[in-house]
Amino acid sequence: MKVTAFNGSPRKEGNTSLLIGHAFDALNKEGITTELVQVGGEKLHGCIACYQCFARKDKRCAVADDIANDCIEKMLESDGIIIGSPTYFAALTPETKALIDRCGMVSRANGDMFKRKAGAAVVAVRRAGAINVFDTINHFFSIGQMIIPASNYWNIGVGRNIGDVLQDEEGIQTMQVLGENMAWLLNKIVD
DSSP: OEEEEEEOOSSTTSHHHHHHHHHHHHHHHTTOEEEEEEOTTSSOOOOOOOOHHHHHOSSSOSOOSSSHHHHHHHHHTOSEEEEEEEOBTTBOOHHHHHHHHHHHHHHHHTTOTTTTOEEEEEEEESSSOHHHHHHHHHHHHHHTTOBOOOOSSOSEEEOSSTTGGGGOHHHHHHHHHHHHHHHHHHHHHOO
16 A cells, blocks of 8 residues: 655655654554655646546646646555645645646546545644645545545644744644554555
8 A cells, every 4th residue: 555645845854744754654654655745846837727638538637847747646556645735824835736726627537536545634834824724635635535534633733944843742643643544544445
């Protein structure tokens, strides 16, 4: 089994990545392979609503000049998907939103091709606005008929500067429980 996480933060080794790493630790303890894909700061633009994905139905976006199709392939080969983003003005990073829009449109065009995969949001926040980010990522999972594992709190870690989230004991515990619950769920749904 494999879980791929998409880090929507332009800080490649920042708080979002650190939080994802704690979920990965729990997944790895259960023998689940993990991979982190850097999205933030990479070339990835929003959906242009050309609807070629509906015409072609080839599990690819017609716009092929950025990393979207690579991300789609990673999602297809994974049993679980984590999407992480820091909170920017109470919203996702632009790259995270572009990832959701592009991958979501291609999935819908191809019979909800991520259906019944496990999907979880991971959010880093300085102070407020994280629930909007958490909800938006989960909207991608729910509209795609994916299964969202829960933790013991919302999947949010608090910190501003790189490494600050490591002082958020509750946030770290939440990520560990998320990884444990995602592993449990994957063991139930993957055959």
